[in-house]
Amino acid sequence: MQTCLLQRCETVDAIDVAKIEAEACGRPIRTRKVDIMVPLILQIAGILAVLLRLYARWTMMPRLEADDWIMIVCGVIFTVLVVIGQIAGAMAFGEDIWMVEPDKLTLGLKLFFVDEPLYLATITLTKISVLIFYLRIFPNKSFRRATYATITYIITSMTVILFLQIFQCTPINFNWDGWKRDFGTYRCLDLHRLVNIAGGLSISHDLIILVLPLPLLWGLTTSKRSKIGISFMFSLGVFILITACIRLHYIAAFTHSLNPTWAFTDPLTWSGIDASVSVIVVCLPAIRILFKCGWSKLLSQNGTARGGLAQRRVLSAVRRKAQDPESADSKENTINARDEEVAEGVFATDVASVLSMEEKYDFIFSSQSTRMETHDSEPELELEDVVPREIHGSVGYPGGGSAKETS
Structure with a gap:
């Protein structure tokens, strides 16, 4: 019945009626607030990973390199992403839309809109950091040209996606006020197509970064055991690829939901996991030598x-x-x-x-x-x-x- 109301009535009125109907019929109150908190463990680990990386590099080398400075910026953005994401999740997500107060829903959607470019910036900076690291350790001219081309591809594509994300709807405030369905004149891109393109591009970035150094690594004249160990360290990016694919699946499902505050729980969770895993994996080599x-x-x-x-x-x-x-x-x-x-x-x-x-x-x-x-x-x-x-x-x-x- 709640879904029918959302389809046929004004949104605010439909939410009020759906809430009254749920209370009168004794329907159980659904909540997934705990699920939203799950990524917090990895998010804290991601922040600690950046700090451990910087500590390792600060104590074991005379200066920080370009990829370290990139990760400093990434760590700051990631921390803001975590704070805003957790506030938005606690305020407006993880429960049915008719259980969320209108003012909190509007503020939660506004915070989420701010968090989206922070997520894009975080995963982009982790990828650029890895590629800068490649440039420092591999001198092969063909490889370096391929790496520079990959950096250009990532920066260009993610800049376009960031622009489209910010201006996916005009006026911009429709992104957090449009749920009321009384906004007036507005224009929006095809959100379903946009998230699929963005997710597909991100996955292509991860695949290129994962495969790019493998020919060089297996060309090393070291023992097979050493090659396997080195390749394993470079192949940790497969975890980033897996989380990105899972996130894309849930994001695509969300775009068709009439109950977004409930349906977006999984995309919100996997976005947090994806960003956290990206940060942790990039910092693991420095953390490894620190513990070693x-x-x-x-x-x-x-x-x-x-x-x-x-x-x-x-x-x-x-x-x-x-x-x-x-x-x-x-x-x-x-x-x-x-x-x-x-x-x-x-x-x-x-x-x-x-x-x-x-x-x-x-x-x-x-x-x-x-x-x-x-x-x-x-x-x-x-x-x-x-x-x-x-x-x-x-x-x-x-x-x-x-x-x-x-x-």
Whole structure:
């Protein structure tokens, strides 16, 4: 009956009648407020992930890189997104529309309208941060051109979607006042088509970012086990892809609902999960090395025989090379990876985990470029190849040629 009233009567009157009818007939009051609170766990974890990433980078390198600054901006926007989203959810969503007070419904829809561009900005910045990270660790010219093209594609498409989202209805205040159905003259885009296009573009971004580095990663002349581990770290983006697909499913269903405050519970929930997972996954590599170094320090303090012996062997090998720098071959091809390859476990994590903070600054995070040989015929990356400010390895990229020097 409530649905019939919403279809055939003025909205405000229909809501009042539906509420009276529900109370008179003793209908159970439905609520999904708890469901809206579920993403809060991941949202808090996302905020903590950004803070841990910044702490790890601040304590283990002399300066923050471009992708770190992007994540600082992203973290601020994400925090505002979480606060506004939780207020809007508690105020106007998770229950039937006839149970929501009109003033609260209007304010909740207004907050939701503000939250939408914050969501788009959050997921866009996480993607750009990952691509900037790619540019810092992979010197291959073909790969870099593909990465720049992907950045351009993401920025352009998300800017268009943001513009369409803001002006999906004119006047703009129809987005929060239009539910009353007495607004007057207005014009709106096809919301169903818009959300499908936006969701499809976002999924295409995730797929490209996920697949882009795989040829380079499998071209590394390291053991198969190392390749699998490295690929796993880069493939965590599959979780972002999954949540984006689930969110798109619920968003599409919402656009046809006559009871949006109830129907939008799932889209609101999965939007929060999607943004949170994106932020967490992007921060995981830095968090991983932070905990890895902490664990190595704990082993050293406890005097664990196995851990201590392994650390002494690594440090001894490093210092032997430092005392005899001429033993290392000169390298023509460079890769600017003083933090990621070593400090984030992409190529030589164990070296970073056993050095003191001063040695890390001198050895890993020097202002000079870290070096990497890029010929497929070279042997596997070995511990003895690691020297201060130089890491020797090999990257192969089908059809892309050898890597060149980057700064």
